[in-house]
Amino acid sequence: MATMKDVAKLAGVSHGTVSNIINGAKGVSLDKVKRVEKAMKELAYEPNAIARSLKLSKSMQIDVIMPNIVAAAMAQMYTDLSALFAEKGYVTNLHITNEDAELETRLLNMSLMHNVDGVMLLTCQPGNTELFQRLRQSGLKIIFMQRQPDDEQRHYVGLDAQEQTKSTVSQLLETGYQDIGILLSPIQYTLEEQTFDGYVEAHRDHGLTVQQHLCAVSSYDREGLLKEAIRLIASSKPPQVILVICSQAMDAVLKACEVLHVPKQSRPLVVANMPITWTLTSREGVIVVPHPYITLTEAAFNMMLDYIDEGQKFAARTVFLKVKPIHLKELDPQPEIRVKEPRRKLRALLTIDRARYAMETLKSDFEEKTGYELEIDAKSYPKMYWAIKDEWYNDYYDVFDVDIPWLAEFAQKKVVENLDGYLAEDPDYYDDMLPGIFEKYAERQGSVYAIPFTFCTQLLFYRKDCFADIRMQRMFYEQHKKELRPPRTWEEFNAVAQFFTRKYNPDSPTEFGTTLGSRMSSGGVCEYLPRLWSFGGEVHDGRHFTLDSAEAVAALNNYKESFRYASAESCDNWWGEQAAEFRSGKAAMITIFTDNMSTVTEWSKSKVNGKIGFDLMPHKVGVDGGWALAVNASSKQKRAAFEFIKWATNKEISVLNTILGGFVPRMTAMENLEVSNVYPWLHRTVEASGFGRMRELPLKADGTCLSEQIFEDILGKAVYDTVTGQSDAQTALTIANNELNVLLAEVELLKAE
Known part of the structure; x- marks a missing residue:
């Protein structure tokens, strides 16, 4: 040896x-x-070989590592394992990963370090064969359950539900159900893959094509499943049946029907795979397909005992327990759909984002409570400002979605209604809004002109698996004589971005160090401003723009350097493309408004879920972002418009809105632990808002507001011209600064003439 x-x-x-x-x-x-x-x-x-050779006796401890015990199947598996091992004198230690691959890796390494006799594992990283091989070679005995790893030397016990799923879906199709939906956790897991394959086979055997809009994939948590269940049921052609394979998904579908006020006779039938247990009770609208988790647990337990007794001589073994198809009970005929009577209309103009999607999805609740029919029109962010300016003088729209920097101008020009009187009627209604949020998002000229609707700020997101890689840490230390960590300054940001760019470091696990986006003026300006402030520069001094300062030029050159460590498309990216690059695994870091990160956690799209770390921006300073809902000053339904705003920002809807990707700045949502399972950076967003700065402009010479949109267009062009090499930073900023100062002095120039 x-x-x-x-x-x-x-x-x-x-x-x-x-x-x-x-x-x-x-x-x-x-x-x-x-x-x-x-x-x-x-x-x-093997470093641990000597230590293991000196091991004199068993530890009599078994670690059970699971994503959660909220799911009925996982709770039963742990309970049964604990009881079975207790009979043999073992203590079982439960560890929950919440589908976090890095946490699972740390727990497995701790199991190795503590010399436990074995680990019962439901892995969230089945493709990490290198880790599992290393642990096995070190002597750690692992029995994989339910989620089969790619490692060929595995010891695995799981269910095989493909034929059962095929039989179930076939029976539904033969009964007359055509629109059969499916709500699954990530397809990378064995049971989910089997279920989906059986679902597809049944359709194929009946000459049908699977309808993609009826297929939903979510994270394993309840909140993610609820988000997808709402999407399915609120679609223009909702499914007649929804097939689920865990108790959280079943609960999510039932809750979604309740939230969306779907009449009982119109709700989809739920076909749910559940553990076999005498405590299982029938639920209206649910057909249960029993799965033998007790048998699975016993098989895994016996395999572990054999593994412990035989040690490394115990050959790799894979056991699949077939789930027997069952005959579904008689199915009810589909009810007739009743035509709704026409209602009074309330119209809202919202920007195209996740919050608008949430409102579209949840609007049946507002309609049920008020008797109004809510009609939502949407514009893309670049067109929203001009749409409001074009529409405010007529009464077509009752509610506008206003970007925070626009509010001062719209309030001054009486585009939006003063809401002081409405708020006075119920002064405690918004008592749990984030501290200081009304001053930033709603108050202008000493009055309230809008209600905070979506809240976000900029954060630094990074690949924590890359930063935690010992090899990368050693390499970075050798090059820079500093610890590899989330950068605290913009100079450090560029150094780390270069280190994780394969062009400069062939050993980098990512192709690029960062993602950037300056195609839209809002993107370039909002990425540039944090650097400007961090370098000691300011946009203006209260009376004049100061964007030609040495600090402003240095900040823009720093931003330009970052593009060397990003994809060639970055100059023409915007926030959506940035998020897409990051979730694809191409980049190690991204600085972005938090609301744009909601898609990064979607298992159907993301390759980095469970690997995302987050921190405050370099120098802690970032741009405050978000939107507020305002009543059109020309609306003839102002009272109803305000009631919609109250509903859209109330405590109950704020939690659902946040789960769906909008972020109402109420503590009810921000401090909700279940919501934080979906968006773990929410608490850091609240902290970052304390360091955030607003985009505020000096008044023009006549006391009127300079358009924030015009400001962004001018500064955005200077930024874009610099990063694309069409101009140097000093020249571009000097031109922009002069142009902006001319706009401020327009009235004075006219008087002088």
Whole structure:
């Protein structure tokens, strides 16, 4: 058996150097690290081999590592495992990962370090074969349950539900159900993949094509499942049946029907896979397909006992337990759809984003409570400002969605209604709004002109798996003599971005260090301003623009440098494209408004879910973002318009709105632990708002507001011209600064003439 001394000799280093490398010390040159790693591989040296050879007895401890125990199946599996191992004198230690791959890795390494006798694992990273092979070679005994890893030497016990699913869907199709939906957790997991394959096969056998809009994939948490259930049921052609494979998904569908006020006779039938148990009770509108989780748990338990007894001699084994198809009980005929009577209309103009989608999805609740029919029109962000300016003088729209920097201008020009009187009728209605939010988002000229609707600020998001990689940490330390960490300054940001860009570092796990986007003026300006403020510059001094300062130029050059560490498309990206690049796994970092990160956590789109870290922006300063709902001053239904705003921002809707991707700045939503399972950075968003700054402009010479949109267009062009190489920073900013100061002095110039 090879020793550490053998490794040191072969690598040509000292015994202490080998020890430092094994223990993760960073002050070791990369050349030595590579030589030691190569020697360890050639000698098949395992650091824990000696420690394990000295192990005299069993620990009598079993670690059970699961994503959650909220799911009925997982709760039953843990309960049964605990009871079975207790009979043999073992203590079971439960660990919850919440589908966090990095946390699961740390827990497995702790299991190895604590010399537990074995681990019962429902993994959230089935593709991480390198980790599982290393742990197995180190002597850690793992029984994989339900989620089959790619590792061919696995010891695995799971269900095989493909034929059962095919039979169930076939029976539904033959009964007359055509629009059969399916709500699953990530398809990368074994049971989910089997279920989807059976679902597709049944359709194919009946000469049908699967309808993509009826297929939903979510994270495993209740909030993510609720979001997808609402999307399915609120679609223009909702499913007649929804097939689910866990208790949270079943509850999500039933809750979605309740939230959307779907009449009982119109609700989709739920076909749910559930553990076999005598405590299972029937629920209206639900057909249960029993799954033998007790048998699965017993099989996994016995496999672990054999593994413990035989040790490394225990050959890899895979056991699939077939789920028997059952005959579904008699199905009710589909009810006739009743035509709704016409109602009074209330019209809202909202920007195209997740909050607008939430309103579209939840509007039946408002209609049920008020008797109004809510009609929502939507414009893209670049067109929204001009749409409001074009529409405010007529009474077509009753409610406008207003970007925060526009509010001062719209209030001054009486585009939006003063809401002081409405708020006075119920002064405690917004008592749990975030501190200071009304001053930033709603009050102008000493009065309230809008109600905060969506709240966001900028945060730094990063690939925590990349930053936690020991090899990357050593390499960065060798190059910079600093710890690899989320950057605290913009200079450090560029250094880290360069390090994680494969063009400059062939060993980087990501192609690019960051994602950027300056195509739209709003994108370029909002990415530039945090750097401007961090470098000590200001947009204006209260009377004149000061964008030609040395600090402003240095900040823009720093921003331009960042584009060297981003994709070639970055100059023409905007926030949506940035988020897409990050969730694809191409980049190590992204600085972006938090509301644009909602798609990054969607399992159907993201390759980095469970690997996302987040922190405050470099220098802590960022741009405050968000929208407010305002009553059109020309509306003839102002009272009804305000009632819609109250409904859209109330405590109950704020939680659902946030789950769906909008973020009402109420503490009810921001401090909700269940909501934070979907968006774990919410608490950091609240903290960051304390450091955030608004986009505020000086008044023109006549006391009127300069258009924020015009300001962004002028500064955005300067930023874009600089990062694309069409101009240097000094020239571009000087031109923009002069143009903006001319706009401020327009009235004075006219008087002088």
